[in-house]
Amino acid sequence: MSALGVLLKKELHATFTSPVAWAVGGVFLLVAGYTFSLSLFMTKVANLTYVFHQLYILLVLLVPVITMRSFAEERKAGTLELLLTAPVREISVVLAKYLSSLALVLVLLVASTSYAAVLALHGDPDLGPIAGGYLALLLLASLLVGVGTLWSSITENQVVAASASLGTFLMLWFADSVAYILPEPIDLFFVNLSLLGHFAPFVSGSVFLSDAGYYLTGTLLALFLTTRALADR
Amino acid sequence: MVELRNVTKRYGAHLAVRDVTLSVAEGEVLGLLGPNGSGKTTLLRMLTGAHTPTSGQLTVAGFDSVRQPLEARRRVGYVPESHPLYDHMRVREMLSFMAALRGVERGAIRGAVGEVAESLSVDDVLETPVRHLSRGYRQRVAIAQALVHRPSVLVLDEPTNGLDPRQIIETRNLIRGLAGRCTVIMSSHILSEIARTVDRVAILLRGGLLTVRSMAETPDLEALFLSLA
Numbered sequence: 001m002s003a004l005g006v007l008l009k010k011e012l013h014a015t016f017t018s019p020v021a022w023a024v025g026g027v028f029l030l031v032a033g034y035t036f037s038l039s040l041f042m043t044k045v046a047n048l049t050y051v052f053h054q055l056y057i058l059l060v061l062l063v064p065v066i067t068m069r070s071f072a073e074e075r076k077a078g079t080l081e082l083l084l085t086a087p088v089r090e091i092s093v094v095l096a097k098y099l100s101s102l103a104l105v106l107v108l109l110v111a112s113t114s115y116a117a118v119l120a121l122h123g124d125p126d127l128g129p130i131a132g133g134y135l136a137l138l139l140l141a142s143l144l145v146g147v148g149t150l151w152s153s154i155t156e157n158q159v160v161a162a163s164a165s166l167g168t169f170l171m172l173w174f175a176d177s178v179a180y181i182l183p184e185p186i187d188l189f190f191v192n193l194s195l196l197g198h199f200a201p202f203v204s205g206s207v208f209l210s211d212a213g214y215y216l217t218g219t220l221l222a223l224f225l226t227t228r229a230l231a232d233r
Numbered sequence: 234m235v236e237l238r239n240v241t242k243r244y245g246a247h248l249a250v251r252d253v254t255l256s257v258a259e260g261e262v263l264g265l266l267g268p269n270g271s272g273k274t275t276l277l278r279m280l281t282g283a284h285t286p287t288s289g290q291l292t293v294a295g296f297d298s299v300r301q302p303l304e305a306r307r308r309v310g311y312v313p314e315s316h317p318l319y320d321h322m323r324v325r326e327m328l329s330f331m332a333a334l335r336g337v338e339r340g341a342i343r344g345a346v347g348e349v350a351e352s353l354s355v356d357d358v359l360e361t362p363v364r365h366l367s368r369g370y371r372q373r374v375a376i377a378q379a380l381v382h383r384p385s386v387l388v389l390d391e392p393t394n395g396l397d398p399r400q401i402i403e404t405r406n407l408i409r410g411l412a413g414r415c416t417v418i419m420s421s422h423i424l425s426e427i428a429r430t431v432d433r434v435a436i437l438l439r440g441g442l443l444t445v446r447s448m449a450e451t452p453d454l455e456a457l458f459l460s461l462a
Contacts, residue, residue, distance in 0.1 A: 085309065087304070087307040087336055088334060
């Protein structure tokens with residue numbers, strides 16, 4: 001097994017057996033189920049637009065809790081030193097931590113597809129926006145987990161890592177609001193930084209490469225910076 | 234086996250290790266002696282690859298720690314001062330994980346774990362969760378994880394810190410037992426421990442290497458240390 005495989009196996013075990021994972025999973029599914037039931041019974045419309053926006057908020061709030069432990073816990077326990085003195089590349093350590101956190105989010109998103117299944121069984125939903133919504137959630141999760149992992153690699157305090165991640169997500173969420181007080185062309189930059197601005201088109205069924213590029217570029221940048229943070233010692 | 238040429242390490246404006254040149258032979262036990270803040274741990278961390286030198290050259294078994302870091306790290310086993318271990322794992326899992334991570338072939342892992350566990354007398358706790366280990370067992374498992382891939386160089390940071398007298402004697406005997414088979418580099422600020430354990434001693438002060446002496450030619454280490462520091 002490659003070093004990445006060995007590390008990923010360990011990280012997946014640690015992630016899925018952690019009480020944090022079960023607590024986050026429970027909250028996620030409870031709130032998502034509540035939102036789905038409420039929107040379905042109130043609007044009686046077979047779409048998941050409202051649910052996707054709720055899941056967006058849930059990911060912004062819960063991903064920091066999932067990623068806060070990845071590096072901060074190991075740094076505090078001293079075990080990060082064991083990983084960094086082993087003959088493995090820093091990128092393997094980063095990817096293992098990143099993929100295990102992303103896997104937990106993916107499991108939650110897969111569980112939430114039961115809502116789409118319920119709609120398909122009892123109604124005739126437009127599957128385009130549903131597929132777009134899940135693609136958006138996947139891309140959003142990849143970026144949020146990347147940024148959360150980056151913050152966790154910088155500090156040994158899990159609460160600081162979670163707070164910094166949440167702060168970053170909220171700043172990105174409302175980045176386009178800052179544009180109103182900025183001159184051209186800087187305002188355009190902040191409009192394009194918006195987390196929600198790149199999310200909403202997917203949910204309405206419009207998939208733009210630029211929106212996907214935003215999430216993918218952000219994810220790669222976060223992973224690059226995390227690797228640099230580990231390598232710079 | 235280990236060569237340092239004009240190795241310097243800076244953390245911003247702080248000079249942690251200053252222009253150290255030193256070589257350690259195969260199978261030798263070398264002690265780094267110095268007060269707190271003398272640069273012992275920084276030097277050990279550079280040897281393990283946890284930190285890289287700001288300038289100078291450091292090679293392990295001929296592999297440059299900056300240009301060939303993976304090859305250099307493959308030949309080193311490291312026991313940090315706090316004996317960090319994965320508390321959620323059982324001892325066997327912990328040792329198997331470290332063996333796999335350090336490149337032991339999949340089919341050879343079970344044998345390597347059994348062998349190192351027996352040599353360090355931790356075979357009776359292989360199925361015990363790490364968080365339930367006593368301090369003495371924890372220290373032995375920490376050494377076992379560093380030896381499981383049969384490294385050429387074993388690096389120990391303050392190995393007897395916090396141990397009771399019996400555990401100190403056991404650790405000393407263990408390190409002496411490795412002499413000849415493996416190059417051992419250990420740090421300590423306890424003069425008597427260094428005097429009883431190592432073949433040669435390197436005395437550090439404020440990041441600089443003051444002297445390197447053979448223990449056979451140093452009957453009074455305390456007097457030497459006081460004369461230098």
